[in-house]
Amino acid sequence: MKNINRKDEILKDERGQVLILFSLIVATLIASLSILHAQNLIAGVESSRAFLSFPKDEVRNLKYIVKLDFGHLDSDAEENLIDQIKLLYAAKGTYVDVERVSSSKYKLVYSNTEVYFSEYLSVQDEEIWLPETGGGGG
Amino acid sequence: MVVKEEKGRLSLDMLIGLSIFLFSFIFIGQFLPSVFADTRSEISVFSEAYKVSVLLVEDPGRWINLDSPDEKGFHWENEWYKNNISYRPGLARVGRPGFICLQKLVEFKNATFTNQMTYEDDSWVRDVFGLNTPDRTYHVNITLLKPQSTAYSPYYSKDKYGNVVLAIGPPIPNKKVSRYERVINLPAASDFLNVTKTNPSNENYEVNTTFPLGGALIVIRESINPSAACWVQIKVELENTTSNNILFETIYDLNLTTCNDPSIFGIYPLTSQLNEAYEDLYEEFIDTYNEIPDTNEITLRIKNLNCSVGLSQVGEILGDFETDVEARIVAKLVVTVWEG
Amino acid sequence: MRKLFHNEEAQAFTLEGITAALLLLIVTYALFESSVVVSPIWSEYGNIQLKQKGYDVLRSLDVHRTSLNQSACPDLSNLSRNSLQYMLVQLNSSDPQPNSEFLNAMNAMLDPSIKKRLEVYWVNQTNNNTIQSLVLINNTPIPDAVGVGRIIVLYPCEITSQSPFNGSVNDTALAVEVRMILWYV
Numbered sequence: 258m259k260n261i262n263r264k265d266e267i268l269k270d271e272r273g274q275v276l277i278l279f280s281l282i283v284a285t286l287i288a289s290l291s292i293l294h295a296q297n298l299i300a301g302v303e304s305s306r307a308f309l310s311f312p313k314d315e316v317r318n319l320k321y322i323v324k325l326d327f328g329h330l331d332s333d334a335e336e337n338l339i340d341q342i343k344l345l346y347a348a349k350g351t352y353v354d355v356e357r358v359s360s361s362k363y364k365l366v367y368s369n370t371e372v373y374f375s376e377y378l379s380v381q382d383e384e385i386w387l388p389e390t391g392g393g394g395g
Numbered sequence: 396m397v398v399k400e401e402k403g404r405l406s407l408d409m410l411i412g413l414s415i416f417l418f419s420f421i422f423i424g425q426f427l428p429s430v431f432a433d434t435r436s437e438i439s440v441f442s443e444a445y446k447v448s449v450l451l452v453e454d455p456g457r458w459i460n461l462d463s464p465d466e467k468g469f470h471w472e473n474e475w476y477k478n479n480i481s482y483r484p485g486l487a488r489v490g491r492p493g494f495i496c497l498q499k500l501v502e503f504k505n506a507t508f509t510n511q512m513t514y515e516d517d518s519w520v521r522d523v524f525g526l527n528t529p530d531r532t533y534h535v536n537i538t539l540l541k542p543q544s545t546a547y548s549p550y551y552s553k554d555k556y557g558n559v560v561l562a563i564g565p566p567i568p569n570k571k572v573s574r575y576e577r578v579i580n581l582p583a584a585s586d587f588l589n590v591t592k593t594n595p596s597n598e599n600y601e602v603n604t605t606f607p608l609g610g611a612l613i614v615i616r617e618s619i620n621p622s623a624a625c626w627v628q629i630k631v632e633l634e635n636t637t638s639n640n641i642l643f644e645t646i647y648d649l650n651l652t653t654c655n656d657p658s659i660f661g662i663y664p665l666t667s668q669l670n671e672a673y674e675d676l677y678e679e680f681i682d683t684y685n686e687i688p689d690t691n692e693i694t695l696r697i698k699n700l701n702c703s704v705g706l707s708q709v710g711e712i713l714g715d716f717e718t719d720v721e722a723r724i725v726a727k728l729v730v731t732v733w734e735g
Numbered sequence: 736m737r738k739l740f741h742n743e744e745a746q747a748f749t750l751e752g753i754t755a756a757l758l759l760l761i762v763t764y765a766l767f768e769s770s771v772v773v774s775p776i777w778s779e780y781g782n783i784q785l786k787q788k789g790y791d792v793l794r795s796l797d798v799h800r801t802s803l804n805q806s807a808c809p810d811l812s813n814l815s816r817n818s819l820q821y822m823l824v825q826l827n828s829s830d831p832q833p834n835s836e837f838l839n840a841m842n843a844m845l846d847p848s849i850k851k852r853l854e855v856y857w858v859n860q861t862n863n864n865t866i867q868s869l870v871l872i873n874n875t876p877i878p879d880a881v882g883v884g885r886i887i888v889l890y891p892c893e894i895t896s897q898s899p900f901n902g903s904v905n906d907t908a909l910a911v912e913v914r915m916i917l918w919y920v
Contacts, residue, residue: 276416276748280755283420284762287427291766312789313453317492318885325799326888326908334907341858341910344885348856348866412752419756423763445783455748491793542843575784578844612815660812667839706827711840714798722815725795725844 269377316367316374322365323355324380332357431611444575444732447524451537452577453492456485456499472502476509483523494580494723503579504568517564522702526732536564536731539579541609542711543670544727546574550607552709552726554586560709561728571720571735574657580723583716587709587724590716594696595619600695602706606673610712610724611665615702618654625654625699629665631672633688635679640684643694644672654699662715669693781879785802787850787881789917792844792868797885808892816833819887826869828899833871837885845917850874852916856888859903869899880918 319342327335337357346353349367358364358377367374450456458471463478469489471482484503488496510519517535520526526533539561541550552560581587591600598630618625629647634640646668649659655680673691680688705716714722786905798818803810814821818842822833845851853872859865889909894900900909 267767276751276755277758278411280416280420280758284758287423287759287763288766313492314883314885318794320886321799322886322910329585329803329890330908337904337907338888338910341904343861344858344864344866345856345910345912361785376736380812399779408748412748412750412755415749416755419759423759467795493791545846545848550808578788578795580795612817616812657812662813662815664815664817664836664840667843704737709845711795711817713795713817713840715813719798719801719813720800721799723795723798727844 269277287302312367312369312374314388316365316376319353319355319367320376320378323365323378327380417564418454429654434495437529440732440734441574441575443526443535444573444730447526447535447537447722447732448575448577448728448730450483451486451523451730452495452579453487454485455487455489455496456483457480457668458485472496473498474590475502475506495582495728497582497584499605500581504561504563515565520563531734533732533734534565534728536562536567538562538564538729538731539709540727540729541607541643541709542578542725542727543607543609544729547728548608550609552609555589556586556711557708560587560628560726564731567731568732568733568735570735572731575730575732577728577730578725579667579728580725581709583712583714583719583722583724585707587707588712588716589708591695591704591706593700593702595699599699600697600704602704603735604691604693604706606691607670607712608666608706608708609726610707611669611705612712612716613665613702613704614662614715614717615660615663617660617701619699619701621655623699625653626650626696627698627700627702628696629669630674630694631669632677632692633673634690634692635684635686635688636690639686640680640686642676642680642688644670644676651716664712666711700731741829745847747906750901765905772800782879785917785919786881788849789881789915790885791838791840793883793885793913793915795844796841797887803890808890809895810893819885819913820889823887823900823913824887824893824898826871826899827897827903831869831871831899848889848919849917850876850920851918854916856912856914857909861902861905867903869906876916876917880916882914882916884912884914887913 322338322342327340330338336359341356343353351367352362353368354366356364356366361380362377363380365374365376365378402676447474455469456471457469458467458474460466460474469485471480471484474480475482475484484499484506486495486499486503489495504514505521507514511517520535520537521533524535526535537553538549539559541552544550549560554560587605588623589602591602593600613629627647627649628645630643630645632641632643634642647663647665651659675705677688680686693706705712705719710724710726712722712724716724718721752837772866796816798820800810800820802814807826813820814824816836818837820821821856822837825834826832841851851872852870852874853869854868856866856868859867887910889900889911891904891906891908894904894909900911904911
């Protein structure tokens with residue numbers, strides 16, 4: 258009888274619960290901090306993925322086709338080549354267009370679900386042909 | 396309330412309970428950040444390595460005159476040593492990412508040396524690429540390696556005088572580092588190439604070299620006399636000059652009685668044939684003579700052909716290195732970053 | 736002393752201390768086990784590096800023609816045999832294989848630990864603009880593999896009658912996409 262009373266007393270004891278309360282607070286703190294931290298990490302991953310989800314190499318590839326290959330082609334062949342490139346990119350879910358704005362100026366468009374990019378290119382821009390010295394002043 | 400307790404036993408109970416709690420709390424407190432810090436530092440170090448590689452390989456750099464801000468541009472290589480110039484180096488040719496401008500490369504080395512008096516100190520490089528952050532210090536090592544290099548066996552790119560083309564920063568420590576590797580294009584500059592040109596009155600050429608070669612290319616342009624015989628024979632020859640033991644292997648053999656077939660003209664890379672022949676011969680040499688060779692030679696026999704042979708200790712050669720502006724030498728630029 | 740140890744009262748603090756400690760440990764353990772928290776998948780980084788390297792290699796192997804002699808075309812003697820251009824021009828439709836010089840150069844630039852698959856895609860304009868493809872190096876990629884591509888322009892005279900591209904265009908330039916799929920073994 259007395260034993261049962263004691264057990265009851267222990268369970269009813271309200272004094273030590275501060276510790277459980279503490280640990281609960283600390284545990285929630287750790288959990289929420291970790292989640293915050295994870296968000297942080299994921300943001301890091303996402304931003305570095307974003308580096309590469311931007312198609313810098315594809316865009317440069319297209320720019321060099323315009324700058325270097327178009328010089329060897331007449332305007333019909335140029336149109337034809339653009340159509341082929343459009344189709345090749347369309348198969349990958351990307352819209353690509355190279356539009357002739359004036360005789361030596363083109364507008365390049367690259368667009369997919371993640372990126373929209375457009376740039377005006379001038380084929381008279383000699384910079385890419387400059388020799389290894391890096392070219393003139395300025 | 397506890398303190399007022401008249402029976403001391405309760406405070407012992409309290410002590411035990413509290414110490415168990417505190418013990419585990421401190422343990423977790425110590426343990427938790429170290430685990431996170433690990434992944435965090437790997438991630439930040441990796442992106443720092445990526446950042447440095449992009450600034451070097453894909454960007455031409457910038458400069459500005461602090462006195463007259465209208466004076467600015469990409470060609471920091473001509474300006475950096477002047478007064479009141481602020482600049483950030485980059486090695487790419489203007490408008491041509493991935494293609495290295497030779498002058499920028501040279502001036503990048505000069506600027507490092509001028510600031511630190513040695514290539515082994517990376518403090519200027521860290522400064523200029525933003526690797527000094529308030530809560531972290533990084534170290535960086537930038538090297539140019541032959542394409543055959545791997546993380547475990549690096550072969551430095553060397554110019555034809557035997558100088559290392561690019562090696563900046565302290566030695567890479569034996570701990571966790573982030574290594575970012577870029578395949579880059581250098582101009583086919585004469586310093587990077589050992590060129591043997593044919594001369595109609597000569598037939599035999601010998602080139603001393605070291606292996607593995609970064610690149611080897613033979614450009615066969617035309618025959619001098621199309622109705623006469625022509626040949627090209629390329630051999631790798633290993634010799635021990637003390638015992639005069641010699642071992643050789645022919646890797647290219649073209650022999651025609653009349654030299655009027657245009658299909659033989661072209662630009663032929665020989666890098667892997669030469670390197671493989673050397674490796675085979677080296678082993679065979681040790682097996683046969685029980686000694687190691689001390690001279691490696693490439694011998695060329697070329698008759699009645701106008702051609703050039705280019706050997707490079709920098710990297711793989713693509714394109715006619717004597718006439719084509721698009722010809723290039725391909726090497727690896729390796730950026731290694733670590734914390735500490 | 737005896738009384739102290741024999742006393743059975745008020746063990747609440749000890750019990751709660753243990754409960755608290757357990758609670759903390761369980762929470763930390765659960766956090767470490769859950770993939771959400773310690774997430775950044777390392778392979779993601781390897782892949783970023785591999786993808787960049789793939790683009791770098793394709794760019795290095797793409798040696799643009801600075802001059803084009805239409806009368807002496809296909810001008811194979813002026814195409815570097817380790818370039819993408821030469822590899823594409825020399826392809827033979829009966830057994831399309833990349834030439835060994837090209838493969839050697841490509842393998843030297845990539846690590847020996849990287850496996851690759853090489854494909855080409857182009858538009859057949861004489862057949863309703865369908866996209867045709869050809870596998871040049873046939874390895875089966877793992878799910879972690881990354882793909883990179885580069886478009887190379889071939890000129891009409893470079894498409895010989897033996898070429899797999901023969902008949903795809905009517906006397907005009909052809910855009911060929913070279914796709915490389917890379918993965919670590």
